[in-house]
Amino acid sequence: MASPKPAGGKRGATGANTPNGTKKKNPDAPPEGRILRVLKWALVGVLALAVLAAGALGILWVSTPIPNPNKDFVTANTHLYFADGKTSLGMLSVQNREMIDYATIPQTMKDAMVAAENPTFWTDPGISPTGILRAVSSLGKAGGGSTLTQQYVKVLYLTQDKTLLRKLREMVIALKVGQDVPKEEILAGYLNTVYFGRGTYGVEAASKAFFGIPAAQLDLQQSIVLAALVNAPGLLDPANGKKQAADLLERYQYTINSLVKMGKLTEAQKAQIYTALPAFPPIKRDPRFGGTNGYLMQLVMKELKSLGFDDATINGGGLEVTTTFDAAKQxxxxxxxxxxxxxxxxxxxxxxxxxxxxxxxxxxxxxxxxxxxxxxxxxxxxxxxxxPRATGSTFKTWTLVAALRQGVSLDKQLKGYTFTAADGKPISGETSGMVSLQDATTNSINAAYVDLTTQLKNGASESIKAAQDAGIPGQSGQAGWDQNIRIAMxxxxxxxxxxxxxxxxxxxxxxxxxxxxxxxxxxxxxxxxxxxxxxxxxxxxxxxxxxxxxxxxxxxxxxxxxxxxxxxxxxxxxxxxxxxxxxxxxxxxxxxxxxxxxxxxxxxxxxxxxxxxxxxxxxxxxxxxxxxxxxxxxxxxxxxxxxxxxxxxxxxxxxxxxxxxPAATTTASAxxxxxxxxxxxxxxxxxxxxxxxxxxxxxxxSTTQTTRTTQVQTPTPHPTTAAPAPTPTATP
Missing domain, CATH: 3.40.710.10 (DD-peptidase/beta-lactamase superfamily)
Known part of the structure; x- marks a missing residue:
């Protein structure tokens, strides 16, 4: 007997009508239909987001005009004030900038800057999509993916804020500038406004500051150096030390390699200039730093850098800096x-x-x-x-603190006379007998403090620790910071x-x-x-x-x-x-x-x-x-x-x-x-x-004290000539 046919159609149909007229889902139906429906709605969502994004970008495009290119830039002087916030200490200005036309700038300088900052400059639309993605993903951090056009836009029109909105505005303005402004004009504008270091904006001022010549006279190596400096002016100035010079050489070589890839330099030319930087003339000091206030201004600039302000912002960001210096006390x-x-x-x-x-x-x-x-x-x-200079007996204070920490009495009796110390060497005394710790401090008696350091538990290291805790940077191994019983001297x-x-x-x-x-x-x-x-x-x-x-x-x-x-x-x-x-x-x-x-x-x-x-x-x-x-x-x-x-x-x-x-021996007293x-x-x-x-x-x-590191510098009779240090001498 034949089996009855299912109501509503052929075997294998996807569903049948229910009493209320709707389709009944067939559990045996394949999943393709559900997947297609999910994909359809996902596509609709993506298209909707794309439309919204396009609309937002359209609004941003229309609402973001190209600003006045120089209005804020030329007036952004940074002012430094004494503690009252009114008395001027000095000014850090962007006015160390001289405009020159495109034809005056050497071709070597143009090529080097493009190679260092944006090798695709001549063909890109003014933005780099992959670079923007990198920059967005690293907002708030150093670095980024800006083209040369974007950098030019940021310098002239925008703040230094690392925000998504600023980055989007930069992109829009860069696209508009890329459409409306010839590449040669963009490059000339960039070379006339970018910060090179030493307070200079633009290649003309930078050329004079670093090489003592106008930009028109720059040779190949000098051009590459200036282009390399733009990446991090404050960290690449060779006048600031050996590390900075080494870092500059690395960036200099990167730029040379980029020039070779661009076809602007041959391997033979590269070999002639690759291994060493060109010579730099002695630095000419900025007259703005003249007089005694110049030292204060330099210290302020150094602290601003440590607080996270970059060179361009410090020198030309229009900051108003109130210092702690009191004009009358100064x-x-x-x-x-x-x-x-x-x-x-x-x-x-x-x-x-x-x-x-x-x-x-x-x-x-x-x-x-x-x-x-x-x-x-x-x-x-x-x-x-x-x-840093040798402290003499001002360091006795920290041995005093070390002793007080160990419960020593100011009436404690110490050897004030000449004796042979535990290190086997004599120490000159200033009395004929014992003295109290108070008297040894009042009259700065060296013999007594050598005796005290010897008696204390870990006397030398505890003296150093007391100084460090008080906020004095220095540790064993640095100049004069040896852990010995004469540390208080x-x-x-x-x-x-x-x-x-x-x-x-x-x-x-x-x-x-x-x-x-x-x-x-x-x-x-x-x-x-x-x-x-x-x-x-x-x-x-x-x-x-x-x-x-x-x-x-x-x-x-x-x-x-x-x-x-x-x-x-x-x-x-x-x-x-x-x-x-x-x-x-x-x-x-x-x-x-x-x-x-x-x-x-x-x-x-x-x-x-x-x-x-x-x-x-x-x-x-x-x-x-x-x-x-x-x-x-x-x-x-x-x-x-x-x-x-x-x-x-x-x-x-x-x-x-x-x-x-007990002393090993006792000699005549003073x-x-x-x-x-x-x-x-x-x-x-x-x-x-x-x-x-x-x-x-x-x-x-706190039991451990974080101390501020003092600026390290080496005394020189002239800015470029180091004075020889004397040879250390030992006590007989």
Whole structure:
């Protein structure tokens, strides 16, 4: 008997009508129908998004005209102000720019720039789709995928913001410029406006700054160098150091290889120029940086870079930068240093005697004043205030802190007489017997501090740690920072600005606030884009810090620094004199002192190397002499109008006294004295290659202190000639 046929049609049909007239799904039906329906709706969605995107781009295209190409660019001068926000410190201007026509620019320069920045420039529409995708994916980061046309558009019309909207506007304007403006005109405009470094915009100014010639005279190698610099001007200037020169060579070689690929250079030509950069003439200093303010401006520019501002924005972004420098205090620092240098030099050459002064607002860490030790940045660009020098007995303070941390009493008795130390070498004493730690500090007795360092647990390393905790950069292995029992005698090299910062930590009862020179930054529209808010870190226990301050006040009252006692404010501080016994010369002389409000460091050095004999100017040249006098003269002006504030009272209670380590031998003692005397050295110091008051933020307890790194520089008699460093000498 035959099987009945299914109602509604043939076997295998996809479905049948239900009583209500709808199709009933057949579970045996293949999935192709469902897939097609999904694909259909996906396609509809994509088309809808495409229409919306096209509409949005159309609106963006219509609503984005090509702006005035020069309106903002030529007026975007960056202004630097003193702490009051009104008194001008200086100006960083884009006016170091000279326009030249396309025909005047050498073909080698045109080819090199295209090869370095955009090899497809002559054929692309002004944008690079793949480059844009890379740039969008890396928004907020360095780098990007901009064509030469896009870079030109960004320089002239747009901000430096790394946002998607800015990138889209850049793309639209670049496409319009690519359609409406001849390629030759775009390239000429780019070469006349792009930033090359050294404050120069455009190839004409850059050619004169880097090679001392007009752009029309550039040869092949010089053209390639300038094209290579555009990639990162501040990081590729060979005048800034060996690393920068090496990085420039790498970019220079990249540009050469690109020229070869473009057919603009043969392999034979490449071989002749590939391995080395061309010669650079001596740098001509920008007259805008003339006088003593030039050193401050350079320091501000360096800090702005560390805060993330690029060279183009710093030099031509129309910023308004309020610094921490107080105009009146700056004048006082310059006057005090120049007065005392002239007095010390007498009839000798005062230009070879350098007195640096750094003054810090203890509450904020802002540098109130800085005298670089030279009078004119253009003629003498070296800044001694940020250059590490041998600290002499100012380093005793950190051995004192190390001792207090270990519970040592200020009444602890130490050897003040001459004896043979644990390192087997004699140490000259200044008394006939034992002295207290307080007296050893007050009168800066070297023998007692060598004895103390020997008795402390890890005395040398703990002294270094105390300095580091206070905010002084430096570690074992650096110039003079060797871990030995004579560390307190001051072989360690520290910049005056860092020495002031370290002592400021003691004035703040152990709270460290990193020094800085930028208070606030506004963009060209007056919007505040940066406000200094340095972290306050509890670096040294308050009990220890106040005990150290209490001890150091005696230095200013009755000790080696007693000349500053006439300030009529509570003062604590320390003298320091570094004597090279083998070469028989005093190479560094200090006074670092503080009131509750202000800490100031003064350092004297001599000669182009900063390592010549100060005794040419005055026998001994002790820290209690001209350095302390300079400190006093400055602080008498700086403290005017400020209330008398007492230091926080010390409640330090000693907990232990290290056991006395017998001396190997005892030799004849010296007569007691209350003045600083030159000290023996384990190594002659050599040059290291280195406000407005606001409510302070909360203190952050910390056992490790992050310190600011001081600029590294090498003393030179001229901008391009390095002075030889003296040979280290050992103590006999």
């Amino acid at each position: 004048d006082a620092a310059v006057s005090a240093a120049q007065t005392k240098v002239k007095e010390a030099a007498g009839k000798k050459d005062a230009s070879q005697l350098h007195a640096s002064v750094v003054s810090i607002d203890n509450a904020t860490g802002g540098v109130l004043a800085m005298y670089a030790g030279n009078d004119d940045y253009v003629s003498s660009p070296f800044n001694w205030a940020i250059t 001051g072989t360690a090299e520290v910049a005056p600005v860092d020495n002031a910062s370290g002592y400021s930590t003691l004035a703040n009862d152990g709270v460290h606030v990193a020094w800085h020179v930028v208070s606030q930054v506004k963009d060209r529209d007056g919007v505040v884009v940066y406000t200094a808010n340095p972290q306050r870190t509890l670096a040294i226990d308050q009990t220890v810090a106040t005990a150290a301050t209490d001890c150091l006040t005696e230095v200013a009252k009755t000790g080696t620094g007693r000349v500053v006692g006439s300030l009529n404010w509570p003062v604590a501080g320390k003298t320091g004199t570094r004597y090279d016994s083998e070469n028989k010369k005093t190479v560094s002389s200090w006074f670092v002192g503080y009131t509750k409000q202000i800490t100031t460091a003064v350092n004297f050095v001599a000669g182009d190397s900063g390592n010549e004999n100060l005794e040419v100017y005055s026998p001994g040249f002790y820290g209690g002499g001209y350095p302390a006098q300079t400190w006093l003269l400055y602080m008498q002006s700086a403290m005017k109008g400020l209330p008398v504030q007492q230091f926080t009272a010390s409640n330090y209670a000693p907990t232990e006294t290290p056991a006395v380590v 007569t007691p004295t209350a003045s600083v005397t030159p000290v023996e050295t384990t190594a002659a110091p050599t040059p290291s290659s280195t406000t407005t008051t606001q409510a302070p933020p909360p203190v952050t307890p």
